[in-house]
Amino acid sequence: MKTYLIFRLTISLAAGILFANTYWTGNMTWQIGILWSLLLALGCLLRKPSYAGRWLFGAGTSCFMFLVGVLLTGHAWKEVEMDWSPSKQVYKGVLVESLVEKPKTFQCRVRTSGKEVLLYLPKDSLSVSLKPGDELLFRARIEENYARYLYYDGISGTAYVPANVWKKTESESLNDWKTSALRVREWLIGKYRQWGIGKEELPVLSALTLGYKGDLGKETRDAYSVAGIAHVLALSGMHIGIIWFLLRWLKGGLVIPLLWGFAFIVGLEPSVVRAVVMCMLMELGRLSGSKVFSMNTLSVAAFFMLLYNPFYLFDVGFQLSFVAVASILLFYPVLFPLFSFKNKWARWTWGILCVSMAAQLGTAPLVMYYFSNFSVYFLITNLAASVLVPFIIYGAILLMMTMFLPRLQHGVVVVLNGLVSGLNASAEWVSGLPHATFSFSVLNPLEIIVFYVMLGAWLMYGRTSRRKWLIRGLFLMACLLMLHFCLLLYCGK
Numbered sequence: 001m002k003t004y005l006i007f008r009l010t011i012s013l014a015a016g017i018l019f020a021n022t023y024w025t026g027n028m029t030w031q032i033g034i035l036w037s038l039l040l041a042l043g044c045l046l047r048k049p050s051y052a053g054r055w056l057f058g059a060g061t062s063c064f065m066f067l068v069g070v071l072l073t074g075h076a077w078k079e080v081e082m083d084w085s086p087s088k089q090v091y092k093g094v095l096v097e098s099l100v101e102k103p104k105t106f107q108c109r110v111r112t113s114g115k116e117v118l119l120y121l122p123k124d125s126l127s128v129s130l131k132p133g134d135e136l137l138f139r140a141r142i143e144e145n146y147a148r149y150l151y152y153d154g155i156s157g158t159a160y161v162p163a164n165v166w167k168k169t170e171s172e173s174l175n176d177w178k179t180s181a182l183r184v185r186e187w188l189i190g191k192y193r194q195w196g197i198g199k200e201e202l203p204v205l206s207a208l209t210l211g212y213k214g215d216l217g218k219e220t221r222d223a224y225s226v227a228g229i230a231h232v233l234a235l236s237g238m239h240i241g242i243i244w245f246l247l248r249w250l251k252g253g254l255v256i257p258l259l260w261g262f263a264f265i266v267g268l269e270p271s272v273v274r275a276v277v278m279c280m281l282m283e284l285g286r287l288s289g290s291k292v293f294s295m296n297t298l299s300v301a302a303f304f305m306l307l308y309n310p311f312y313l314f315d316v317g318f319q320l321s322f323v324a325v326a327s328i329l330l331f332y333p334v335l336f337p338l339f340s341f342k343n344k345w346a347r348w349t350w351g352i353l354c355v356s357m358a359a360q361l362g363t364a365p366l367v368m369y370y371f372s373n374f375s376v377y378f379l380i381t382n383l384a385a386s387v388l389v390p391f392i393i394y395g396a397i398l399l400m401m402t403m404f405l406p407r408l409q410h411g412v413v414v415v416l417n418g419l420v421s422g423l424n425a426s427a428e429w430v431s432g433l434p435h436a437t438f439s440f441s442v443l444n445p446l447e448i449i450v451f452y453v454m455l456g457a458w459l460m461y462g463r464t465s466r467r468k469w470l471i472r473g474l475f476l477m478a479c480l481l482m483l484h485f486c487l488l489l490y491c492g493k
Contacts, residue, residue, distance in 0.1 A: 006296055006299040006300050006303055007295055007296065007299040008062065009061065009062070009065050009299075009303060010299045010302050010303045010306070012061075012062040012063075012064075012065035012066045012069070013065045013066070013068060013069040013303065013306055013307070014069065014302075014306060014313055015066055015069065016065065016066035016067060016068060016069020016070045016072075016073070017069040017070075017072065017073045017306065017310040017313050018069075018313065019066070019069070019070060020069065020070040020071075020072075020073035020074055020310075021073055021313075021314070068307075069306070069310060072306075072307065072310045073310045073311075076309065076310050076311055077151075079154075080115070080151050080154055080155070080156050081151075081156065082113070082115045082144070082156040082157060083144075084141075084142040084143070084144055084156075084157050085141070085142075086141070087141060088139055088140060088141045089139070089140070089141070089142075090137070090138070090139045091112045091113065091137075091138055091139075091140065091142070092112065092135065092136070092137050092169070093110035093111055093112030093113075093117070093119075093135070093136050093138070094110065094111050094112075094133065094134070094135050094136070095108055095109070095110055095130055095131070095132055095133065095134045095135075095136060096109050096110065096111050096116065096132060096178065096179070097109040097132055097182065097267070098131075098132055098182055098185070098186060098212070098214065099127070099128075099130055099214070100214050101123075101214055101215075102120070104122070104123065105120040105121060105122060105123060105160075106120070106121045106122075106123060106127050106128070106130070107119075107120055108120075108121060108127075108130065108136075109155075110136060115156035115157070116154050116155055116156060117142055117155065117156055117157045117158060117159060118145075118150070118155055118157075118158045118159075119136075119138065119140070119158075119159055119160075119161050119166075120158070120159070120160045120161065121161055121163070121166065122162065122163045124163055126163075126167075126168070127163075130168065131183060131186070132178070132179040132182040132183060132186075133179035133180075133182075133183070134168055135168070135169040135171050136166055136167070136168060136169065137166065137167055137168075137169050138161045138165060138166035138167075139161075139165040139166070140159040140160070140161045140165070140166075141159060142156075142157040142158070142159045143157055143158055143159060144156070144157050145157055145158050148314070149314075151311070152311040152314045152315065153311075154311075177264065178267060178268070181264045181265050181266075181267055181268075182267055184265050185210050185211075185212060185265055185266060185267070188210060188265075188400075189202075189206050189210060189212060191400075191403070192205060192206065192399075195399065195403075195409060195413055196410070196413045196417075197413065197416065197417060197420075198417045198420075198421070200421065200424065201416075201417050201420035201421055201424070202215065203215035203216045203217065203220065204216070204220065204233065204420050204423065204424060205392065205396065205416070205420050207233045207234070207235075208232065208233065208235075208239065208389065208392055208393065208396075208420075209239075209392075209393060209396040210265070210266055211234075211235040211266035211267065211269055211272065212266075213233060213234070216233065220424070220427075221233070222431070223424075223427045223428045223431040224427045224431075225371075225375075226375060226430070226431035226436050226437045227375060227377070227378075227381040227426070227427040227428075227430040227431045227436070228360075228375030228377065228378030228381050228382065228430075229378075229381045229382060229385045229427060231320070232385050232389055232423075234271060234317060235266060235269060235271055235272050235275075236271045236272075236275060236317070236321055237271075237274070237275040237278065237321055237324075237325060238389070239275070239389075239393060240259065240262075240272060240275035240276055240278075240279055241275070241279065242389070242390045242393050242394075243259065243262060243393065243397075244259060244279040244282075244283070246394060246397070247259065248283065253287075255283050256280050256283055256284075259276045259279055259280065259283075260276060260280075262276075263276045271317045271318070271321060273305065274301055274302075274305050274312075274318065274321060274322075275321070277300075277301040277304065277305065278297060278298065278301045278325075281297050281300060281301065282297065295326065295329055295330075298322060298325055298326055298329070301322075302322055305318075316366075316370055319366055320363050320366055320367075323362050323363050323366060324359040324362060324363050325359075326362060327358050327359055327361055327362020327363065328355055328358045328359055328362075330358075330362075331357075331358035331361055331362065332354055332355060332358045335354040335357060335358055336350070336351060336354045349383070352382075352383060352386050353379060353383065355386075356378070356379060356382040356383065356386065357379070360378055360382075361455065362455070364451075365448045365451035365452060365455075366448070368448075369448050372439055373437045373438065373439045374437060374438055375436065375437050376435060376436055376437060376438065377430050377433060377436060380426075380430055381426055381427060381430045384422075384423070384426040385423065385426075388419055388422060388423045388426075389423070391419055392416065392419045392420055392423065395412060395415060395416040395419060396416065398412050399412045399413065399416060
C-alpha cells in the first residue's frame, strides 16, 4: 500500500477541492483551526508506531490533505472574484495573450486592477495589430461572469468595448517572460508562413507544434472531432512525449531545460506543463537508472499541479489527459497479451492499437459526458495520427534547424506540407463515412461513475481472474443505479 501513498494523497486533495467548489461559504476560520489540530495530532501519532497508530496516521493524513484542498480552492476563488462597478469606468490594462479571432470581434485577455478579464474588440486596423504586452486604455462596464469555466480559467469578468472608447497607450509594451514567449510563438508562426507552409496546412501545424489554435476553422475542428483525433490539435502529453523521445538521446542535463524552454514558448499551457512535469520525472528516473513511469509518476504530477492551481481539476483537458495516461498504464498490460505476433511490424501495429484502445476505453465515459458523442472509427484515424504526428513534429524541428539552408529547407517544407495534408485528408475521409459518430442524451455524473465501476471491475478480473472483483463491481454498480433511480424518483434529477 505504501506504493500508492501519493495516489491516495492526490485523491484526498482532489476530494477537498471538489467539496469546496460545491459547498464553499467563504469562511476559512474553522478549516484553518482543524488543519492545525490535525497537524499536531499527526505529529503525536508519529511517535506511536503501533498498528492502530499507523491506521489513524493514514486517516489523519487523508483528512489533512482534504482540508488543504478546501483551503486552496477557497483562496483560488478569492483570487478570481471581483466586485466590478455597475457603471462604465476607465481602466488601464495589459494584453496577456495573443488575440483570438471570433466571427465579428477579437477576444483579448487583459490584466487590469489585478484581475484578468476578457475584452471583445471590433475587428479593425487598430485591433488587428495588438500584441501580447501592449497596454490598453479603455472605458467599459465589466460584467461579472457567471460561467464557471471562465472562473476556472482565472477570468473575473467580460466586456464589449466599441472602437471609439479604447486606445493603445504610448507606453512601452510589457516584456515579462510570458509576453516575450508569446511573441516568439507569433514570430515562429510568421516564419511558417514565410517559409511556404500551405494555407490549409498552417493552422494545423501551428496547433500541433506551437499550441496556437486561433486560425483553426470550424470545418477542420469538426472533422477532427468526428474522426476521433481532436486531441492531436491540442498540445498534450503525446506531443511532449514525442519531443522528449527525440531529446532523450542528448547527454547530460540538457533535456529538462529544453522541455521547459518549449513549455515557455507555448505560454505554459496547463496541458503542456503537466506533460513536461511527467517527462521531467521520467527523465530524472532515467538519469538515476530507475524506471519511474507508473501511477506514482502520474499521481505526483497531478498532486503538484493541483497544489499550484486547484481549478485544474475542472479543466476538461486535465481530466482527459490524466485519465488517458492512467488507462494506458492499467489497460495496456491486459489488452496487449490477448494476441501474439511473431512479425515485429505486426507486433508494433498491435501495440499502437492497444495504446489507442486503452486510452479510448478509459476516456470514453468523460467524452460521452462532455460532448454527448463518440467516434466509431477512432482506431483508423488514431493509427494514422500515431504514424504522421511524430514525423510532423520532427519535420517542424528540422524546418527550424534549416532556416539558414534555403534549398534543404524547401525540401523539408514540401514533405511537411504533404504530411499535414495527409493528416487532414484522413480526418476528412473518416468524418465523411456513414455513421462516423453517434450521439445520445446527456449523461449525469452518477452514470459516469457507474461506467468507471464497470471498467474497474473488468480490469481487476482481467488482471487477477478472481470472480470476486466482478461480484463486487456488480454489487457497487447495483447500489449506484438504485441511488440514481431514487434521485430520479424523489428529486427529479
